[in-house]
Amino acid sequence: MPTPAPSSSRPTAQTPAERPGLSTFRAEAHAFVATHHPLRDGAESPSDADFSVLPEKPAELERRELAQALAWRRTAYDAGFGWIDGPTRFGGRELPASYAAAYRDVERLFDVPDEAYTRFSVAILCPTMLSHASDDLQRDMLPGLRRADVVACQLFSEPDAGSDMASARTRARREGDTWVVDGQKVWTSGAHYSQVGLLLARTEAGSRRNAGLSAFLIDMDQPGIEVRPIRQLTGGASFSEVFLDGARVPDSRRVGDLGSGWQVISTTMRYERAIIGTDGGVDLLLARRLVDLARARECWDDPGIRDVVGEVVARGRATALMTQRFLDDADESGVPGPEMSLSKLMLTDNLLRISAAAQRILGTGFATDSGEAATYAWHQLALTVEGLRTGGGTDEIMRTIVAQRVLGLPRS
Ligand SMILES: Cc1cc2nc3c(=O)[nH]c(=O)nc-3n(C[C@H](O)[C@H](O)[C@H](O)COP(=O)(O)OP(=O)(O)OC[C@H]3O[C@@H](n4cnc5c(N)ncnc54)[C@H](O)[C@@H]3O)c2cc1C
Known part of the structure; x- marks a missing residue:
């Protein structure tokens, strides 16, 4: 793969005195984005709405x-x-x-x-x-x-190493300056359009658990790699199985020290949970759509539905503030802490509440397409929220992290 040329007009760091104020910067950003894209229509057409998360x-x-x-x-x-x-x-x-x-x-x-x-x-x-x-x-x-x-994808999960990634069996053996990789990865999002993958592989033969693992940036387009898309319940095929059979990666593409793969993927997972946990208020957006649905179905006076909306909005707002505090409090490395697992859990919990309320309002219309706009489409939320509860670490694993690493509870 060609090495991207560094930008010739590279910006230089600004001192605090030279830096634009936050409101000036915001205005600059607004003007820039506005020259390329229209404002989102606040009153989006529900029939066009995508309910997939x-x-x-x-x-x-x-x-x-x-x-x-x-x-x-x-x-x-x-x-x-x-x-x-x-x-x-x-x-x-x-x-x-x-x-x-x-x-x-x-x-x-x-x-x-x-x-x-x-x-x-x-x-x-x-x-x-x-x-x-x-x-x-x-x-x-x-x-x-x-x-x-x-574009990169994440080559961590294996058929027998999902939550328990320390069981990874994909192995890399050294041949001079190159590593030769054999094994299988699974659930790799975007593998079919990525040029490189962040690969977790066992570089120390006979090592166990999280020792002896290393991380590499491997080229996806090579004879030793086969990508097979997985068709899902949703009808999509956004992730794949990836077979590595004599795939090659130079040692210069190793990320981190030899044997430090566990530390590398731990950092990666923390960023991933932080990103999911701060996912642009998707729960609050869907709560607004739930209100629209309840009004259209003339059940907005139902106290049960109002309770759900109130609770979801309160929890969504509280989670956004809590997450911002977690990010502000990150140590000087800037790597988000284990608390981000709580943000991810709160988001998926909110989405489940919204999905259950939509099912209650729609009844059988949730599962059968009557042709009526913005009704059957809600089933996309029910199907994809399960993926969000699993990807980046399952709810159970998030709870374990919160219990042990945030609250300091004993392991058993
Ligand atoms: C939408 C999506 C995108 C993904 N993208 C990627 C990707 O790009 N790259 C990648 O490498 N992987 C990806 N994954 C895989 C994901 O990381 C794994 O699915 C996840 O880690 C769970 O692993 P598993 O599927 O093997 O389930 P398992 O680990 O087998 O878990 C099965 C069940 O057992 C529970 N369980 C397991 N261990 C424990 C425990 N110790 N305590 C309590 N309960 C436990 C789990 O919570 C779960 O309910 C993706 C998954 C999804 C859904």
């Missing part, structure tokens, strides 16, 4: 949305909005995290392409590499990943 699109639509998402990343990066709190040497602006959050809030006002296609590369892998990858690997890969010239 995971990207599950038919192939043609996925291709189109992917192209739009990549083009938008490049435009934003080239205009200096691609890595607001990232290092200037990689095209960032080294502004405080509050500026990056302000930019995200501005983007949410507009009908921008779906960032889910590049979320792993941009928001999870890039900060993980800043914490673990060598300077050379950072220099070679970060600008391209951040600008979406290169």
Whole structure:
């Protein structure tokens, strides 16, 4: 894969005195996004509404949305909005995290392409590499990943190693400066359009559990890798099985020290949970749609439905504030703490409540398509929320992390 050329007009870090104020920055961001995308229509048409909480699109639509998402990343990066709190040497602006959050809030006002296609590369892998990858690997890969010239997927889960990733069996054996990889990964989101994958493999023969594992950025397009999409209950095929049979990756693509794969994937998972937990208030958006549905079905006076909406909104708002506090309190490494598991749990719990209330209102209309707008589409929420409860760590695993690492409860 070609090494992306560093930007010639690279920004330089600004001192606090040179830095624009937050409101000036917000206005600058608003003007920039507005030149490229229309404002989101506050009163969206419910018939067009997508009730899925995971990207599950038919192939043609996925291709189109992917192209739009990549083009938008490049435009934003080239205009200096691609890595607001990232290092200037990689095209960032080294502004405080509050500026990056302000930019995200501005983007949410507009009908921008779906960032889910590049979320792993941009928001999870890039900060993980800043914490673990060598300077050379950072220099070679970060600008391209951040600008979406290169899209990455996550090659962690295996048929017998999901929640228990320390059971990973995919192995890499060294041949000179290259590692040769054999094994199988599964549930790899976006494998079919990614150019590289962050691979967890056992590099020390005979090692057990979380020792002897290493992480690599492996090229997906090579003879030793076969990607087989998995058709899901939802009808989509957004993730795949990945077979590695003599696949090759140079040692220069190792992320972190030899044997430090467990630390690398732990950082990755924390970023992933932080991203899911701060998922743009999708629960609050769906709560608004639930109110619309209840009104349309003339059951908005039902105290049971009102209770659910009140509870969901209160919990959603409280979770957003709590999550912001967790992020503000992160140590100087900036890596989100184990508390982010609580944010993910709160989000999925809220989505389950909304889904149950919609089922109660719609009855059989939830499962059968009567042709009436914005009714049967609610079943997408029920199907995809189960994926959200599982991906990035299941609810049970989140509860264990909160109990042991946040509350300090004993292991048994
Ligand atoms: C939408 C989606 C996208 C995904 N994308 C990716 C990806 O891009 N890359 C990737 O590598 N993986 C991905 N995954 C896989 C995901 O990380 C795993 O599905 C998840 O870690 C659970 O593993 P498993 O499916 O093997 O289930 P298992 O680990 O077998 O769990 C089965 C059940 O047992 C419970 N359980 C297991 N262990 C414990 C325990 N110790 N205590 C209590 N309960 C337990 C679980 O909570 C669950 O209910 C994705 C999954 C989904 C749903």
